[in-house]
Amino acid sequence: MFRALLVALALLAALPARAQVDIEEVTSPGGITAWLVEDHSVPFVALDILFEGGTSLDPEEARGATYLMTGLLEEGAADMDNAEFAARSESLAAYFGFDANRDSINVTARMLTETRDEAVDLLRAALVEPTFEPRAIERVRAQVLSIIDSNADDPGEIASSTFYARAFGNHPYGTDEEGTTEGVNALTRDDILAAHRGALARDRVHVGVAGDITAEELGPLLDRLFGDLPETGTPLPGDAPYGLEGGVTVVDYPTPQSTAFFGHRGLERDDPDFFAAYVMNQILGGGGFRSRLMEEVRVNRGLTYGISTFLVLFDHGPMMLGQFSSSNDLVADAVEVLRAEWADMAENGVTAEELEAAQTYLTGAYPLRFTGNDRIAGILASMQIGDMPITYINTRNENVRAVTQEDIARVAARLLDPDGLHVVVVGQPEGVD
Amino acid sequence: MLRILLTACLALLPVTQASAADNVTQFTLDNGLQAVVIEDHRAPVVVHMLWYRAGAADEPPGQSGIAHFLEHLMFKATETLDSGEFSRIVEANGGSDNAFTSWDYTGYFQRVAADRLGLMMQMEADRMRNLRFAEEEVSTERSVILEERAQRTDSSPSALFNEQMRAALYLNHPYRVPIIGWRHEMETLDRDAVLAFYNRHYAPDNAILIVAGDVAPDEVRTLAEEHYGPLEASGIAPRSRPAEPPHNADRRVHFEDPRVPNPYVMRSYLAPERDPGDQRQAAALTLLSNILGGSEATAVLPRTLQVDEERALYASASYNGTNLDDTVFSLFNVPVPGVPLEEAEADLDRVIADFLEEGIDPEQFARIKFQWQAEMIYMQDDVGDLARMYGAALTSGLTVEDVQDWPEVIASITAEEVMQAARQIFNETPSVTGYLTAPDL
Numbered sequence: 026m027f028r029a030l031l032v033a034l035a036l037l038a039a040l041p042a043r044a045q046v047d048i049e050e051v052t053s054p055g056g057i058t059a060w061l062v063e064d065h066s067v068p069f070v071a072l073d074i075l076f077e078g079g080t081s082l083d084p085e086e087a088r089g090a091t092y093l094m095t096g097l098l099e100e101g102a103a104d105m106d107n108a109e110f111a112a113r114s115e116s117l118a119a120y121f122g123f124d125a126n127r128d129s130i131n132v133t134a135r136m137l138t139e140t141r142d143e144a145v146d147l148l149r150a151a152l153v154e155p156t157f158e159p160r161a162i163e164r165v166r167a168q169v170l171s172i173i174d175s176n177a178d179d180p181g182e183i184a185s186s187t188f189y190a191r192a193f194g195n196h197p198y199g200t201d202e203e204g205t206t207e208g209v210n211a212l213t214r215d216d217i218l219a220a221h222r223g224a225l226a227r228d229r230v231h232v233g234v235a236g237d238i239t240a241e242e243l244g245p246l247l248d249r250l251f252g253d254l255p256e257t258g259t260p261l262p263g264d265a266p267y268g269l270e271g272g273v274t275v276v277d278y279p280t281p282q283s284t285a286f287f288g289h290r291g292l293e294r295d296d297p298d299f300f301a302a303y304v305m306n307q308i309l310g311g312g313g314f315r316s317r318l319m320e321e322v323r324v325n326r327g328l329t330y331g332i333s334t335f336l337v338l339f340d341h342g343p344m345m346l347g348q349f350s351s352s353n354d355l356v357a358d359a360v361e362v363l364r365a366e367w368a369d370m371a372e373n374g375v376t377a378e379e380l381e382a383a384q385t386y387l388t389g390a391y392p393l394r395f396t397g398n399d400r401i402a403g404i405l406a407s408m409q410i411g412d413m414p415i416t417y418i419n420t421r422n423e424n425v426r427a428v429t430q431e432d433i434a435r436v437a438a439r440l441l442d443p444d445g446l447h448v449v450v451v452g453q454p455e456g457v458d
Numbered sequence: 459m460l461r462i463l464l465t466a467c468l469a470l471l472p473v474t475q476a477s478a479a480d481n482v483t484q485f486t487l488d489n490g491l492q493a494v495v496i497e498d499h500r501a502p503v504v505v506h507m508l509w510y511r512a513g514a515a516d517e518p519p520g521q522s523g524i525a526h527f528l529e530h531l532m533f534k535a536t537e538t539l540d541s542g543e544f545s546r547i548v549e550a551n552g553g554s555d556n557a558f559t560s561w562d563y564t565g566y567f568q569r570v571a572a573d574r575l576g577l578m579m580q581m582e583a584d585r586m587r588n589l590r591f592a593e594e595e596v597s598t599e600r601s602v603i604l605e606e607r608a609q610r611t612d613s614s615p616s617a618l619f620n621e622q623m624r625a626a627l628y629l630n631h632p633y634r635v636p637i638i639g640w641r642h643e644m645e646t647l648d649r650d651a652v653l654a655f656y657n658r659h660y661a662p663d664n665a666i667l668i669v670a671g672d673v674a675p676d677e678v679r680t681l682a683e684e685h686y687g688p689l690e691a692s693g694i695a696p697r698s699r700p701a702e703p704p705h706n707a708d709r710r711v712h713f714e715d716p717r718v719p720n721p722y723v724m725r726s727y728l729a730p731e732r733d734p735g736d737q738r739q740a741a742a743l744t745l746l747s748n749i750l751g752g753s754e755a756t757a758v759l760p761r762t763l764q765v766d767e768e769r770a771l772y773a774s775a776s777y778n779g780t781n782l783d784d785t786v787f788s789l790f791n792v793p794v795p796g797v798p799l800e801e802a803e804a805d806l807d808r809v810i811a812d813f814l815e816e817g818i819d820p821e822q823f824a825r826i827k828f829q830w831q832a833e834m835i836y837m838q839d840d841v842g843d844l845a846r847m848y849g850a851a852l853t854s855g856l857t858v859e860d861v862q863d864w865p866e867v868i869a870s871i872t873a874e875e876v877m878q879a880a881r882q883i884f885n886e887t888p889s890v891t892g893y894l895t896a897p898d899l
Contacts, residue, residue, distance in 0.1 A: 389552015
């Protein structure tokens with residue numbers, strides 16, 4: 026379903042100083058703020074809405090409530106049952122998406138200009154007046170249980186889920202967003218109503234809008250959508266203490282290929298060395314074939330089809346994570362190479378050539394992110410939930426360019442901990458214990 | 459940024475076009491390279507794609523997986539570029555690149571700042587003819603594709619099941635062979651084989667260039683003549699593959715795997731594809747799949763089996779008409795726990811029989827038609843999607859005109875034509891019915 030909010034995604038948000046994208050901050054008559062990029066060339070608008078909190082708001086006795094609630098928003102609202110709601114959105118050719126992850130609930134919408142007013146009314150009904158009918162609850166509960174079942178048979182899901190459980194224990198981060206079979210079975214309609222009241226609140230909504238709409242049109246739209254939501258939501262949870270030591274956990278699973286999920290603590294976005302860590306990750310295991318890990322594990326040795334690392338900016342417990350898959354007889358070698366690369370970068374940092382290549386890539390790729398209303402709206406919402414200033418876009422490339430080899434050596438020595446690296450291996454690996 | 463194995467993903471998207479056909483121009487170079495330019499000046503970005511009319515269904519017998527293997531090796535050394543340098547240069551210019559292989563095509567693309575288009579063409583033209591295939595790189599990369607098969611196919615019961623279903627459906631056509639390849643054949647793929655496939659299929663007269671984004675057609679033509687123009691045509695003949703004989707018998711597949719969480723039943727029928735100048739039947743089948751499975755709350759199968767009767771976790775239909783040869787129409791039913799697959803199959807039969815009896819709900823039909831119109835608008839938002847749509851269509855034997863006609867063809871299909879297509883598929887076409895289950899413990 027929905028995974029961590031990766032830095033790689035959050036940081037898509039940026040343009041060189043002379044960007045062709047102008048962001049306007051719009052405040053509605055009712056006091057709700059949104060960031061808007063106007064573009065009238067294609068007659069539709071994209072909305073991306075993030076409610077801070079997400080599944081980490083679930084109380085211990087009702088884990089999975091937020092996830093199930095989010096899945097129910099379009100399953101019946103106001104005087105419509107789920108089929109009527111769907112038929113209505115189809116007749117308007119409006120598309121809505123509802124997702125829940127650990128730190129936020131994400132609502133996306135595409136609306137044609139010609140049917141926008143009706144589409145806004147429909148989306149408002151889903152957000153403000155969901156009915157949570159018992160029959161819909163049972164139907165969606167069965168779907169969630171089936172997702173939990175398939176995740177239990179998916180080596181990648183088993184690996185990440187095992188890692189988070191061991192790292193975060195009883196904190197909500199330690200449980201999958203969907204909850205557990207037992208927990209989901211026990212959820213009541215009251216749990217779902219409480220999750221709705223607590224999660225969809227005006228004090229934690231962030232809105233990105235892109236496409237065929239003006240600021241004048243957007244203000245009233247915001248009030249219509251969100252004006253009837255409660256003013257405040259459930260308090261956010263506290264920090265998630267990270268409790269995992271270095272080592273290897275093997276989860277026995279009958280499959281010819283092992284899946285590995287690894288990592289340790291990360292750092293916050295407001296850390297002074299954040300950009301250095303971001304560039305460092307790009308060199309170590311970021312996208313593309315050029316990363317050290319791709320080079321050493323895939324290209325030079327053929328031990329995997331792909332390996333990557335990422336900085337995960339969980340609000341209450343940031344991490345540095347990665348994953349790969351290898352045949353059972355190769356995975357021990359791959360883990361060895363991984364640790365060696367981790368140690369090498371911690372000790373020696375990166376070369377001037379690597380740094381320059383990563384900076385050129387990251388700064389050059391930057392303006393290419395801003396295409397398509399959906400993507401732009403998503404970037405605008407992510408920037409706001411990440412507390413990034415509206416001017417962030419203008420300074421982001423300078424921040425990337427300012428990173429030096431010394432910065433990376435410093436942050437690598439502080440962040441990369443080969444002994445603290447924990448690797449969860451799901452499969453029947455040979456020579457790993 | 460891993461190589462993509464393109465399977466049926468395209469099939470699930472409504473395939474339509476930008477309404478503004480005047481955004482799209484085409485030309486052909488003297489050496490036979492066909493080119494399509496799609497203009498979108500909203501951002502200073504260009505998508506450069508080169509598609510070959512060569513895919514897994516064009517492989518020599520016994521060499522399954524070689525089209526996809528070649529796709530991987532295309533990122534290795536040429537006469538002038540080191541191994542991996544292609545992607546390094548793209549990245550150094552802030553771009554991203556990747557490639558994909560299907561049964562009918564192999565495609566390569568880069569997404570870069572618009573002023574780097576010439577460089578992309580220069581490198582793409584270089585690797586069309588100048589790849590070196592160093593022996594040790596071939597053997598290392600063979601491990602990578604075997605790992606890819608392990609990750610994408612062998613680790614997934616439903617991927618293994620799909621492989622068996624396809625092999626059972628196609629009796630004779632090479633569509634029966636998986637794109638990734640059968641493992642025992644992949645293990646034997648060597649330098650000579652991949653070089654022979656490359657020499658045979660990678661030439662300008664077997665390629666289609668798609669450029670989409672902030673570019674002018676004249677400029678694209680000038681750059682294409684400069685970089686692709688000098689390449690010599692190979693004189694390759696149009697593709698002609700073994701055709702399917704009449705399907706005279708229903709077949710059954712039962713695949714057991716202990717890793718199956720939710721057993722399901724799937725039924726597949728051989729179905730006609732879009733043909734140049736003749737897309738009505740494919741359009742009717744496209745609408746039929748939308749009516750039966752397009753929307754989880756209102757389409758016939760999920761509405762009946764998931765919502766009204768609560769006997770299914772998931773029920774749907776699928777059809778992809780953009781194919782060079784005969785394609786597939788499929789039905790799926792994942793029953794709720796406790797409902798055996800025999801009953802789930804009977805549920806499918808019953809819902810389809812009722813549909814053939816009762817016909818199409820006119821309101822649903824109107825909604826689906828309107829959604830197709832809207833899709834034409836939404837699709838303009840991403841030139842990458844448009845480029846991909848043209849590339850898939852042109853490598854499947856269609857023309858730019860066919861792509862541009864398609865929305866009108868869809869709009870003009872009557873309910874009676876859909877029902878006729880439904881009767882033909884469900885009453886007159888033998889099928890393959892497959893069960894995916896976990897073994898009894």
